[in-house]
Amino acid sequence: xxxxxxxxxxxxxxxxxxxxxxxxxxxxxxxxxxxxxxxxxxxxxxxxxxxxxxxxxxxxxxxxxxxxxxxxxxxxxxxxxxxxxxxxxxxxxxxxxxxxxxxxxxxxxxxxxxxxxxxxxxxxxxxxxxxxxxxxxxxxxxxxxxxxxxxxxxxxxxxxxxxxxxxxxxxxxxxxxxxxxxxxxxxxxxxxxxxxxxxx
Numbered sequence: 001x002x003x004x005x006x007x008x009x010x011x012x013x014x015x016x017x018x019x020x021x022x023x024x025x026x027x028x029x030x031x032x033x034x035x036x037x038x039x040x041x042x043x044x045x046x047x048x049x050x051x052x053x054x055x056x057x058x059x060x061x062x063x064x065x066x067x068x069x070x071x072x073x074x075x076x077x078x079x080x081x082x083x084x085x086x087x088x089x090x091x092x093x094x095x096x097x098x099x100x101x102x103x104x105x106x107x108x109x110x111x112x113x114x115x116x117x118x119x120x121x122x123x124x125x126x127x128x129x130x131x132x133x134x135x136x137x138x139x140x141x142x143x144x145x146x147x148x149x150x151x152x153x154x155x156x157x158x159x160x161x162x163x164x165x166x167x168x169x170x171x172x173x174x175x176x177x178x179x180x181x182x183x184x185x186x187x188x189x190x191x192x193x194x195x196x197x198x199x200x
Contacts, residue, residue, distance in 0.1 A: 001085045001086060001087060002021075002022060002023070002029065002084055002085070002086040002091070003022075003086070003087045004019055004022075004029070004031070004086050004087050004088045005087050007019050007020070007022065010028070010104055011104055013149075015032060015033065015034045016030050016031060016032060017030075017031045017033050017088065018030050018031075018104075019031065019086075019091075020096070021093065021096075024081075024093075025096075026095060026096050027081055027093055027094065027095065027096055028093070028094050028095070028096045029084060029086060029091040029092070029093060030091060030093075030094060031086060031088045031089050031090070031091045032052055032053065032089065033089075034052060053090060055168075056083070056092050058144070058167065058168030058169070059080065059092075059165075059166075059167040059168050060080055061168060062141065062142055062167040062168040063077060063080040063167060064080075066139060066141055069140070071139035071140070071141070072139070073135045073136065073138055073139025073141060074139065074141070075157060076132060076135050076136060076139070076141070076157075076160070076161070076162055076163060077141065077162065077163050077164075077167065078094050078097055078154075078162055078163065078164040079094065079095035080092075080093075080094060080095075081093040081094055081095060094164070095156070097152055097154035097156055097157075097162055097164065098154065098155050099153065099154075099155060100155060104152075105152035105153055105154045105155070105164075106152060106153055107148060107149050107150075107151065107152050108125070108129065108148040108149075108151040108152065108153070108161060109147075109148035109149045109151075111125060111153065112125060112148060112197070112198070122198055123198075125198065126195060126198035128160075128161055129151075129161065129194065129195070129198070130191070130195065131161075132151065132160075132161045132163075133187065133190070133191045136163070136187065137183075137184070137187050140180070140183060141163075141167070142167065142168060142169050142183065142186070143163055143166050143168075143190075144166060144168055144169045145165065145166030146163075146166060146190045146194065147166065148194070148197070149165075150163060150164055150165040150166045151163055151164070152164055169186075
């Protein structure tokens, strides 16, 4: 078990505390801090088996599928490095992505806010986001929870945008995993919805 007592999280959110992995310099430990919420009187299989860790099962499956296909677009994803028991609970082990200052990479949300009054900079950011979406579509990579907080600019990828969270489809019948038509419709909806957020 990895002892996290005395360590300060690098970042915190509603769902996670993110720690530097004490044994692997290029890795982070994402510890879930939210409580599992039962949504159904009779729990679905994943809800019953994994509780609030069921999202990790979906993410690992999507990453594994991209590995199996051998698609180069997998470089648009933070590397999945496994799971680990810690003193604060189960942790997802993921690649540490950084900015030019060596700290955790800046989210696309933060970048978007920083340039919101600069039309040219906003347009460049939008173009980079659309390039990311093109790569995800080319690699047939499903990101069910596509949000600006789940995308960062990573020095490890030459300053390109990278998805760090939200892989896999969250619906009960994930048609986008089996149907190319459903996948293209799904990514087109996300592309259109998020592109509108760049408009001044």
